[in-house]
Amino acid sequence: MTDITANAKTRSSGGGMALLRHARYVIGENPVTGLSFGLFLLIVIAAMIGPWIVPYSPLASDTSAALKPPSVAHLFGTDQLGRDIFSRVVAATQLDFAIAVLSVVLVFLIGGLAGVAAGFFGGWTDRIVSRVADTIMAFPLFVLAMGIVAALGNTVQNIILATAIINFPLYARVARAEANIRREAGFVEAARLSGNSEWRILAFQILPNVFPIMVVQMSLTMGYAILNAAGLSFIGLGVRPPTPEWGIMVAEGAANIISGEWWVAFFPGAALMIAVFCFNLLGDGLRDIVDPRRRT
Amino acid sequence: MLTNVLKRLVTVIPTLIGVVIVTFLLTRVLPGDPAVYFAGPTATPESIAEVRKSLGLDKPLPEQFARYVGDLARGDLGNSLATGRPVLAELTSRLPASAELTLFGLLISMLIAIPLGILAAVKQGSWIDHTCRIVATAGVSLPVFFTGLLLVYVFYFRLGWAPAPLGRLDVFYDAPPTVTGFYLIDSLLAGNFELFRASLSQLILPGVTLALFSLAPIARMTRASMLTVMASDYIRTARASGLSSYTIVVTYAFRNAMLPVITTLGMVFSFLLGANVLVEKVFAWPGIGSFAVEALIASDYAPVQGFVLTMAVMYVALNLLIDILYGVVDPRVRLEA
Numbered sequence A: 001m002t003d004i005t006a007n008a009k010t011r012s013s014g015g016g017m018a019l020l021r022h023a024r025y026v027i028g029e030n031p032v033t034g035l036s037f038g039l040f041l042l043i044v045i046a047a048m049i050g051p052w053i054v055p056y057s058p059l060a061s062d063t064s065a066a067l068k069p070p071s072v073a074h075l076f077g078t079d080q081l082g083r084d085i086f087s088r089v090v091a092a093t094q095l096d097f098a099i100a101v102l103s104v105v106l107v108f109l110i111g112g113l114a115g116v117a118a119g120f121f122g123g124w125t126d127r128i129v130s131r132v133a134d135t136i137m138a139f140p141l142f143v144l145a146m147g148i149v150a151a152l153g154n155t156v157q158n159i160i161l162a163t164a165i166i167n168f169p170l171y172a173r174v175a176r177a178e179a180n181i182r183r184e185a186g187f188v189e190a191a192r193l194s195g196n197s198e199w200r201i202l203a204f205q206i207l208p209n210v211f212p213i214m215v216v217q218m219s220l221t222m223g224y225a226i227l228n229a230a231g232l233s234f235i236g237l238g239v240r241p242p243t244p245e246w247g248i249m250v251a252e253g254a255a256n257i258i259s260g261e262w263w264v265a266f267f268p269g270a271a272l273m274i275a276v277f278c279f280n281l282l283g284d285g286l287r288d289i290v291d292p293r294r295r296t
Numbered sequence B: 001m002l003t004n005v006l007k008r009l010v011t012v013i014p015t016l017i018g019v020v021i022v023t024f025l026l027t028r029v030l031p032g033d034p035a036v037y038f039a040g041p042t043a044t045p046e047s048i049a050e051v052r053k054s055l056g057l058d059k060p061l062p063e064q065f066a067r068y069v070g071d072l073a074r075g076d077l078g079n080s081l082a083t084g085r086p087v088l089a090e091l092t093s094r095l096p097a098s099a100e101l102t103l104f105g106l107l108i109s110m111l112i113a114i115p116l117g118i119l120a121a122v123k124q125g126s127w128i129d130h131t132c133r134i135v136a137t138a139g140v141s142l143p144v145f146f147t148g149l150l151l152v153y154v155f156y157f158r159l160g161w162a163p164a165p166l167g168r169l170d171v172f173y174d175a176p177p178t179v180t181g182f183y184l185i186d187s188l189l190a191g192n193f194e195l196f197r198a199s200l201s202q203l204i205l206p207g208v209t210l211a212l213f214s215l216a217p218i219a220r221m222t223r224a225s226m227l228t229v230m231a232s233d234y235i236r237t238a239r240a241s242g243l244s245s246y247t248i249v250v251t252y253a254f255r256n257a258m259l260p261v262i263t264t265l266g267m268v269f270s271f272l273l274g275a276n277v278l279v280e281k282v283f284a285w286p287g288i289g290s291f292a293v294e295a296l297i298a299s300d301y302a303p304v305q306g307f308v309l310t311m312a313v314m315y316v317a318l319n320l321l322i323d324i325l326y327g328v329v330d331p332r333v334r335l336e337a
Helices: A002-031 A031-053 A085-121 A122-136 A140-154 A156-184 A186-193 A199-233 A245-256 A263-290 B002-028 B034-038 B047-053 B059-073 B087-122 B127-141 B143-157 B183-189 B195-232 B233-240 B245-282 B289-297 B302-327 B331-336
Strands: none
Touching: A002 A085, A002 A156, A031 A085, A031 A263, A031 B127, A085 A122, A085 A156, A085 A199, A085 A245, A085 A263, A122 B002, A122 B087, A122 B331, A140 A156, A140 A199, A140 B002, A140 B245, A140 B289, A140 B302, A156 A199, A186 A199, A199 A245, A199 A263, A199 B047, A199 B127, A199 B143, A199 B245, A245 A263, A245 B143, A263 B127, A263 B143, B002 B059, B002 B302, B087 B195, B087 B245, B087 B302, B127 B195, B143 B195, B143 B245, B233 B245, B245 B289, B245 B302, B289 B302
């Protein structure tokens, strides 16, 4: 038993080195992935300290300076209430990022665990989880999210919950498939023969192996989670004005587009786009590193 | 063939049951007490109790469910508080607008994405391939409401090529006599080309917005499946036999490569139907999406539930259609089933 553990240890550290080398190779081959890592850091920094470093208060209105185009004083211009759009875009990062991260973590916990249990135990667990996933997939996802927020109440928490629910099938299916192929694997059989209970095998053998793939899944769905949350707030759900949030800011600037004040909607929309783009690239990059088989 | 279609129809039943259960649960977890909500702001405890009784909310949950299913079977989705009309009538009168927009968007997107994907696969590593990759990654990152607004700014405000983003038809025109409900088809049937041009000009921007959004998955899938097919033995054989590359790509590879693309269409429809809601809001399109959004904002729940149910049923039907189409295109599926 000690031999097996020792062996597994050396193998995994060798695997770690190889993984690092592989990561360097992937990033070296595809500089876009490196760029997306940089952008990601910028977004995290903006989310953490954004509200404290912006030049103006994101809520302070100044009607004498309403709808001014971008200038040195107001980098991204001002909106119809004279609020500084740059400050609002940066301050909004926090809320958008938080919604995306929380919903992804939530679905990771619910969907990932349900999927792993379904794939590992099979039988009724599998049937129930798969049926729930299928039922959710029977809806156009954004429409289901609208319905959930409408039913549970128009709050940010429910936006997070709805985004998590519509991503559930994706996580449950990936986790199920990954757990299923490892169900009868050598190391699982070894653990079983050494007298580990099924639950212990699930927690200490299956979960650590499925974990990296689920992390990739998280980064792949982060972009979608942000898009979804911004879409919901664009149609007036969840976030209320005057809270700075990209989706609602685009909605506020929509009326100005027709009269030519493009900057009101453009900058929050562009921020949203860049964030989603960054998460998608990052997800692809992480997937190439963790799971080279799925490279496209 | 017919038995296969019937078999596939049977598999729809559990899905539909699931959909109905979910929409039922959505109506019953309304924040607070639905009876208080439906009784209105000036309700007394007696009137609330009365509403609860008339809505059947005092009955046990299974009985409420049976009642809900009974209502659905009679096509009763409740009434819209805002317009006072039955939700079903509201939805059916707006459905053609949404359907025309969605199908038009899908058509544009397939016309661009499929050739792009094929060229990217055939000329792997060329600039077309890189364009395809950029389009595929950028397309999924674009917030559809944002691209819509950008298009409005450029083509309406800057260039003045497109009409104002205010609905299906300019106020100067009358809608064509209803045959299909699709203005493009109806105006042609009426022989009114001026009207056709007018409705097409209104449809182009929202259509392109939807197309940009759905382009990515179709192009990506076409490229990937073309690559797989082009690497297969029978393509090598065809090439060795000296067939022209046109024949190989179009006759041999394309038809086989289309199968996974058809499967992807199911997912594309899920995105499209959701994106439709946002595009309708941007372009003031009088479809079921903007109707549902208005109802949502006004806390008018019956239309929202009806909308979610309608969309889900439509989506299930579309997936069924795609599966049947798959059987038509690929004879092997028929044999195996």
